[in-house]
Amino acid sequence: MKKAVIIALALLIVGGALFAGGAGESGAGTVTLVQNKPEIDAMLQDYGAAWSEETGIDVTIKSVGGSSGTSMGQQLRADFAADEMPDIFVIAGIEDYREWESLILDLSGEPWVEETSVAFTLDGSVYGFPVAVEGWGMAYNADILEAAGVDPATLTNLEAYRRAFEQIDSMKEELGLSSVVSMAASADMGWVTAHHNFNSLLSNGLPYGDQSVVNELLAGQVDQQRLREYADWVELLFTYADPGILTTGNYDAQVGAFATGQAAFLHQGNWVDPNMDAANAGFEMGFAPHGSMNSDTDGIFVSAPSFYVINSESENIEAAKQFLNDMVFTAAGQRFMVDEAGMIPAYANVERNPKGQLSRSVQSWAAEGKVYSWNQYNFSGEFRDQTLAPIYNQFATGRISKDQFIQSMTAAFESLRG
Amino acid sequence: MNRFHRNGPTFWLFLAPVLLAFLMVIVVPFLIGSYYSLTDWNATARIGQGNAFVGLAKYGESLKDPAFLYSFIITTIYTVANVAVINGVAVALAVAVTSNLRLRNVYRMGFFIPYLIGGLILGYLWQFIFNNAVPAIGGAVGFLSRLGEPENLMLSRVPTGIIALIMVGSWQYAGYIMMIYVAAIEGVPEELYEAAHIDGASHWQRFRNITIPMIAQAFTITMFLTLVNSFKQFDVNFSLTSGGPATSFMGESIFGTELLAMNIYNTAFVGNDLAAGQARAVLFFLVLVAFSLVQVSVNKRKELEL
Numbered sequence: 001m002k003k004a005v006i007i008a009l010a011l012l013i014v015g016g017a018l019f020a021g022g023a024g025e026s027g028a029g030t031v032t033l034v035q036n037k038p039e040i041d042a043m044l045q046d047y048g049a050a051w052s053e054e055t056g057i058d059v060t061i062k063s064v065g066g067s068s069g070t071s072m073g074q075q076l077r078a079d080f081a082a083d084e085m086p087d088i089f090v091i092a093g094i095e096d097y098r099e100w101e102s103l104i105l106d107l108s109g110e111p112w113v114e115e116t117s118v119a120f121t122l123d124g125s126v127y128g129f130p131v132a133v134e135g136w137g138m139a140y141n142a143d144i145l146e147a148a149g150v151d152p153a154t155l156t157n158l159e160a161y162r163r164a165f166e167q168i169d170s171m172k173e174e175l176g177l178s179s180v181v182s183m184a185a186s187a188d189m190g191w192v193t194a195h196h197n198f199n200s201l202l203s204n205g206l207p208y209g210d211q212s213v214v215n216e217l218l219a220g221q222v223d224q225q226r227l228r229e230y231a232d233w234v235e236l237l238f239t240y241a242d243p244g245i246l247t248t249g250n251y252d253a254q255v256g257a258f259a260t261g262q263a264a265f266l267h268q269g270n271w272v273d274p275n276m277d278a279a280n281a282g283f284e285m286g287f288a289p290h291g292s293m294n295s296d297t298d299g300i301f302v303s304a305p306s307f308y309v310i311n312s313e314s315e316n317i318e319a320a321k322q323f324l325n326d327m328v329f330t331a332a333g334q335r336f337m338v339d340e341a342g343m344i345p346a347y348a349n350v351e352r353n354p355k356g357q358l359s360r361s362v363q364s365w366a367a368e369g370k371v372y373s374w375n376q377y378n379f380s381g382e383f384r385d386q387t388l389a390p391i392y393n394q395f396a397t398g399r400i401s402k403d404q405f406i407q408s409m410t411a412a413f414e415s416l417r418g
Numbered sequence: 419m420n421r422f423h424r425n426g427p428t429f430w431l432f433l434a435p436v437l438l439a440f441l442m443v444i445v446v447p448f449l450i451g452s453y454y455s456l457t458d459w460n461a462t463a464r465i466g467q468g469n470a471f472v473g474l475a476k477y478g479e480s481l482k483d484p485a486f487l488y489s490f491i492i493t494t495i496y497t498v499a500n501v502a503v504i505n506g507v508a509v510a511l512a513v514a515v516t517s518n519l520r521l522r523n524v525y526r527m528g529f530f531i532p533y534l535i536g537g538l539i540l541g542y543l544w545q546f547i548f549n550n551a552v553p554a555i556g557g558a559v560g561f562l563s564r565l566g567e568p569e570n571l572m573l574s575r576v577p578t579g580i581i582a583l584i585m586v587g588s589w590q591y592a593g594y595i596m597m598i599y600v601a602a603i604e605g606v607p608e609e610l611y612e613a614a615h616i617d618g619a620s621h622w623q624r625f626r627n628i629t630i631p632m633i634a635q636a637f638t639i640t641m642f643l644t645l646v647n648s649f650k651q652f653d654v655n656f657s658l659t660s661g662g663p664a665t666s667f668m669g670e671s672i673f674g675t676e677l678l679a680m681n682i683y684n685t686a687f688v689g690n691d692l693a694a695g696q697a698r699a700v701l702f703f704l705v706l707v708a709f710s711l712v713q714v715s716v717n718k719r720k721e722l723e724l
Contacts, residue, residue, distance in 0.1 A: 071687075071688075073687070073688075074687040077460075077461040077690070078687075080461055080463065081461045098464055098465075099462040099463070099464055100462065100463045101463065101465045102463045102464070186660070186662050187661045187662020187664070188660035188662070243569065244553065244568040244571060244574075247568070247574040247663065248548075248549045248573045248662075253549070253550075380690070381688060382690055382691075385684075385688050386485070386689055389664070390664030390672050390673055391664070391671040393663055394663070394664045394665065394666065397574060397575070399663075399664070400666070400671075
């Protein structure tokens with residue numbers, strides 16, 4: 001009997017020590033935000049600290065993601081399994097929304113909704129706060145293009161790109177280039193190929209918001225003509241890329257080649273502005289459309305890439321709502337978004353302009369209304385990262401031919417019919 | 419029995435922390451995980467998502483997935499090669515640093531230090547070496563110019579990618595295994611070598627017929643450690659190759675250097691199917707236990723022959 005008491009006591013003491021860490025996190029007036037832009041982590045931390053001082057509400061900011069490492073989704077699944085979901089987190093689109101649907105709060109009545117046209121909306125209700133506007137096309141080095149006699153305004157279809165690439169390739173020596181286009185397709189750069197480049201197949205040349213191609217592909221129907229033209233485009237990019245960077249390079253290698261003037265084109269979006277700044281890239285640059293089709297496609301891919309959503313089971317919903325509103329309606333919040341984080345604001349009441357050249361290029365394309373949508377998020381992360389990315393990688397390393405690429409892509413879409 | 423009885427309460431009291439910790443962090447998660455492998459749990463808040471009991475369905479799916487089967491094969495190849503290379507290098511280093519080498523303590527320390535660097539950092543370091551430093555050497559040194567050509571990059575092909583993983587794995591782990599061999603070699607009585615020397619045995623004969631049998635016990639331990647560690651390799655795999663480059667297997671495009679642990683991780687967190695990840699982890703566990711049991715019993719038999 002005595003023995004049992006002692007055992008119980010021992011378990012109690014040790015158990016008490018083990019579980020002591022669990023409680024004590026849910027004091028009122030704290031906001032936890034998990035976001036996926038590590039490049040603005042420092043600025044957001046500073047802004048969060050200043051906001052806390054102003055309002056007396058504690059803010060905890062966690063940043064995940066980047067070219068390699070845990071993604072947002074992985075972090076959230078771990079948090080959800082541990083019952084530690086943040087108050088504010090990020091979704092990228094409809095697939096993410098479905099994943100967390102039962103947790104996402106309806107934000108239709110919020111003041112910021114009036115100020116933006118790119119909020120995440122479904123069936124008439126607003127759920128997501130657009131973090132920024134982003135865009136990508138083919139970033140070009142205007143100085144090199146001028147020296148090579150290529151007018152970026154003409155780059156609107158496959159044939160124009162083919163001629164331009166040939167022209168620049170023949171002058172590589174005198175222009176000091178190591179390759180024409182800086183492209184990456186290694187295993188951890190699948191987001192460049194199977195997310196961004198893939199979107200050319202899905203929305204290039206279509207009216208903004210048109211999902212006809214997406215819906216066909218999701219139903220397993222492949223427009224072979226469109227896919228074939230797209231495959232020509234991918235082949236063109238891969239052919240004129242630096243093979244080392246293409247097959248094994250990481251983000252730094254890819255962006256670095258462009259920033260140091262060793263490549264005339266870069267297959268990335270306006271988020272590389274801080275990298276250009278850090279590398280002291282002194283040349284003029286801008287975006288040209290993707291030439292993934294034989295017909296003209298005069299526009300680049302612009303959208304809000306991600307949205308803050310509020311956890312409906314959070315105890316701090318009001319504080320979380322205030323955090324989002326203050327970012328749009330206070331001078332400090334606007335300064336953070338535009339000047340410090342360098343983002344293109346998604347809100348009409350914000351009058352600041354980002355200083356990055358590529359961001360301004362996105363703004364001017366958007367102002368002219370020459371934009372195509374982002375439709376890649378209609379496909380699951382698994383499909384893009386585990387099914388499509390290896391196909392692009394095999395094509396890049398030359399292990400499969402263009403015909404095999406087309407066959408593999410077709411088979412992948414047909415497997416979606418399920 | 420008597421002594422155990424007299425000290426009963428104290429015995430349990432001292433054992434309690436360890437028992438509890440073992441229960442909480444090993445036994446309970448293992449059982450929960452095994453249970454989840456029989457459900458369709460995916461840890462998201464999707465509408466209509468429960469965790470229904472689906473029996474062995476996830477096991478069946480996994481065994482039909484080309485990527486998983488491929489990972490099994492490639493991991494086995496990697497493990498066999500890695501165990502051989504690490505132990506070969508470690509024995510050679512151990513023999514070297516137990517000889518009359520000058521500065522042998524400095525060498526011991528030097529060989530051991532890579533073990534103290536985290537696998538993730540190591541992977542990025544070596545990625546830089548394979549992708550940038552090696553081609554740069556190729557560009558600078560005339561007769562090595564083949565190294566500078568992009569198609570010869572180690573990480574751009576599957577077989578050389580696996581070799582790169584083995585090189586980095588050995589570089590990291592051989593120093594640690596060397597320490598175990600050093601301890602064993604230093605425990606071999608000097609008289610045996612003296613007697614053999616007088617009988618006219620050569621260096622090789624002394625190594626083969628005295629050192630190797632006398633350190634057979636160390637082999638059991640080191641083989642076990644390297645086998646288990648190679649099989650569970652994740653961090654270097656994740657940062658060095660991320661599973662790339664891709665290859666074709668059973669008619670599908672899959673990642674060519676994705677070892678088992680990474681396949682499980684990708685299934686669970688990228689593929690968003692935690693139950694299938696668990697099922698694979700259970701299979702992985704069973705296979706690893708089987709491999710280890712065979713290895714230990716074979717090595718033990720070698721020890722008994724003494």
